Amino acid sequence: MQRIGVFVCWCGSNIAATVDVKQVAEALGKEPGVVFSTDYQYMCSQSGQEMIQEAIREHRLTGVVICSCSPRMHEATFRKTCQKAGLNPYMVEIANIREQCSWIHKDKITATEKAVILGRAAIAKVHLNAPLTAGTSPVVKRALVIGGGIAGIQTALDIADAGFPVDIVEKKPTIGGKMTQIDKTFPTLDCAACILTPKMVDAAQNENIDIISYAQVEKVQGFVGNFSVTIRKKARYVDETKCTGCGLCTEKCPQKKIPNEFNLGLDNRRAIYIPFAQATPKVATIDPNYCTMLKTGKCGVCSKVCTAGAINYKQEDEIITREYGAIVVATGFEPISMEPFDEFAYSQSPDVVTSLELERLMNAAGPTGGTLLRPSDGAHPHTLVFVQCVGSRCDGAQKGKSYCSKICCMYTAKHAMLIREKYPDTEVYVFYIDVRTPGKNFDEFYRRAVEEYGVHYIKGMVGKVTPQDGKLKVQASDLLGGRQMHIDADMVVLAAAIEPDKSARPLATMLTASMDTNDFFTEAHPKLRPVESPTAGIFLSGACQGPKDIPETVAQAGAAASKVIGLLSKNSLTCNPCTAKPDELMCNGCSSCEKVCPYGAITYVDKPFRGPNRTTLTRRVAQVNPAVCQGCGACTVACPSGAMDLQGFSNKQILAEVDAICR
Amino acid sequence: MNWTETIERISGVNPRKCMKCGKCTATCPAYEEMEYHPHQFVDMLSSGRVEELMGSRGIYMCLSCFACVERCPRNVEPAALIEAVRTAVLRQQGANHMKADAVPALLEEELPQQAITSALRKYSKGG
């Protein structure tokens, strides 16, 4: 018979306020098998844990039930406590009488009654617990970073520094991400390319880093320490080893009129292109949708011109499958589409641009060679209107996002300052709801824009923009001035909200990492574990987890890298002992379980069994590999004879809990 | 008579959702004729200054073009609010904004018939 100890926690007043802890302890004390029952203010405190260890030794307890907060909080703590006192850690059960009882009921009697029932269920379960020992599984000493923006590069560099090999998979032909499209960065105004390209070159030359560009992740199998990832490297029709990046082909290609994604369609590129000068890897890529050679088989100018003979029209997509110990998601963000916001006439006039398009217009490598010119007539703009929070802080139901995109106030102040400094004769208006510049040296930066460069910050919103005879008639409200303003602007810049990269959704399903309603990756804990996903072995770096600027991204990239290094430095991981276990005597060998196992942890073997009157029968029976099994339990229900059972959550245990609850 | 509560009930508008961005006032074509502007309707409702709003002449200048409803990022619907204020005013005894005998003076040849009927609907109880 089990000797069970029950410990009811007050959790200060969190539980004790609405649950009569004394009565619970006393009621559970009378349950069969319970030899010790007490209550204490803070079971998870040092003295609380010592009390448990003391009770285990004194009363020779074989099972412990702790009525306290959610097991997701302190299950690990209490298991370690009991382990130190010599009790198998899996002989501990926790009744959640805080989040699922005291906090959600006001009436003390019902709450106490429920707490007793939950306690009884835990006792019923612990009666049937079996001591389990966690097995170990090897760790593959290689990391995978999905996404080659600043977040991905920084994470990869930090991991590589620690001596671990890491692969970067980047969807575009070159790494660098959004930062390569940015002109200057806040708050220091140093040029984005100047601080990014050295890191890109570092990543390219680092012998621990393998950049797989123009590729996407197709399939992810396995679990922490043992991921097997299938990557599709899209055909570039250019041999990376031969191409020197001279760019001759990109000048000779007859297909000229293709909108250049790198400059957001503001200028054109050829069918064979190198996105920008510092592209890494500096290799040309042929766009199959526009290349006449690939579509009709007539042309081939680039292969004639290419001195290195790198062009290969027959190149196929390449499938790479590799083993990884950890995966970091760094898929980054995209500005949202401005189509639904027709009041700003974004699709009616080329002079209404998003901030990212403005970055290209001001960038030396941009379509206008660095001088700010109006996309419509190429003239120099004299009045600019910046509109803040376009699509951010909305109702989120119909159009726009409910959250604040965090980076727009800073980059708009940056744009306003740069324009006023370079073209002092221009008037710059910024319509804002409230300016949010909370970072280090951020508010001083914003004040410089107002005080030193005379940018007109107006608290109010632009209601309507109507393009009329070459000018943009802006109608806006000035709430502090109590007037409606009508401005004839040359250009209107919309600070568009940002959302996660669209390719993140399928990736989340592959990685079983969950996403919130805005498609940002959900972190394991918003405050305590922001760079890990709830799925062990999957880490989050950069804007894929939420809107953030470059300083925060780099900080988070470093944090994610340190978590990965922490994981990869281990030779083996203790794996979850609550795995499936077949009862060979009852197993039919019908392989129903194997068909539902997501991890392929079940194999079959013919084993001899004692048959009737001393004959031996060989029968096909299932076998579970505890290192691969993750304990989901799908097989236990698929198995008709109930031969397959899950340790820690066995059929009998759950039935006992059901009985205790419905008694 | 607690007007704030009745107007909230009639209009179904929750003034607390307003983040004071001023986009409704920005798009309001009848801005010049009003002494209180759409973002102020919402603010006055939430700070209990409804009687002041009901007394103002500007509430009849609203063209109910619903641009403010269309553009409000928080779906606060100021137009529905001002409609409720007008209804509240009309519900009082003898508070019709447009009296029947005042109509002939306003008539003009090219004024479409529909304008008169819709004005009567908007400005008097009988409509």
Place this chain on the structure above:
Amino acid sequence: MPVNQEFKPTIVAFCCNWCSYAGADLSGTNRLQYPANVKIIRIPCSCRLNPMFVLRAFQRGADGVILCGCHPGDCHYTTGNYYARRRMTLLFSLLDYLGIEKERTRVEWVSAAEGAKFAATMNDFCQTIYNLGPNRRLEDLRCKSE
């Protein structure tokens, strides 16, 4: 929800450890109230719920059983909730076929971030069960017909 004295429904909620149990905790942290008749059993994944457990709950006098799991596509074990979805659909269809009120059983996908949805679901489900009244049918499916 007016729970009068005589009829106190017993409702068993099977919650998957990764999503809906975390959702339940979140509704607790936000102090979102739902009736005390709901008692939660933690299972590793919604695919762990064996129809036997649902029938055992009814047999022992439960008035309603609800399974909460991760949204399809979100499952920590990739495919767990897809199997649970099929199994529960068939179980509910069979129970309905036997004439047992189909509102007594329900499946709800609740993610770890949806504390409010969890509380709302529990309130709604309790109200439905409360309106249905005690679970007579499953009890005496065996005794002689009139």
Place this chain on the structure above:
Amino acid sequence: MQERVIEKAAQLLESGLCSRVLGWKKGEFFYDVTPGVFTTAQEVRNEMVFTPFCGANLSKYLIAESRKEGKVAAFLKPCDTYSFVQLQKEHRIRRENVYAVGVQCEGMCDLDSLTALNLTGITGAEGLGENLKVFTLYGEETLSRKDALSLRCNDCKSKKLLDCDEILGESGEEQDSHRFDQVEALEAMTAEERFAFWRRELSKCIRCNACRNVCPACSCEKCVFDNPNSGVENKAAADPFEENLFHIIRAFHVAGRCTDCGECTRVCPQHIPLHLLNRKLIKDMNQLYGTYQAGADFETKPPMLDFTQEDPEPSIITNGRDSG
């Protein structure tokens, strides 16, 4: 056809190809044909029969027989071959130890179908090609076999003989049977009516386990109801609910594996229409997850061990759908 079957069995035994033959043996009554294993040609000639009352599905016995030494010949009707394939799909039968002989079937009769034609004092019956000669105390009666077919043979789903080493007669085709009519009739009833129907039927159950013992899909080494640490072990029902638990759990365990051979209803001494439970699940699975016939082939995954991302939500049941 009986002569051909007996000849074939004797020939298989004498040629030494098989050491045993699994077939139908004369039972005590004409309508009570029991499965039997014959080891000598002489036994076959005396006791083996193939009358219109050979309803028994022999594939379940092959689980044990195929594990023994030597080869066993088995005579299988079309519906039996579906169970035969399904059991192989679950690695329960060692195909190399079995020599399967498919037998064309005109549909079997049983005592109930005869008494339903209000024939009384029946002493014997004999199949004569298309029709059936029935000997009663009050003289002989000849009628067409079609009218006397047992319930499940009326809505026979397929005359196809699958995976046979040899076929006596021809292998027929699948037939679109209206086997779901009764299920649809039940579904059309209100919940109260359905409840009353099943309460009346299931209250007759005496837990003799005949349905479990005969069902080819219900062939676990140790059934969950016999296994003391399964948590649901029960021999006789302790409380009213456990009766239905047994039938619901059984229906669930065979879901996706039941080939709808109708044996459970044939052997039920209390004549409970148990097949209606299994057919309901088959109908649902076909409707929700695409038509699937258990045992029709070796590759397709059974619906309960498969999924698609677009499966309907369980609320399709609870919020009601046209249950037709």
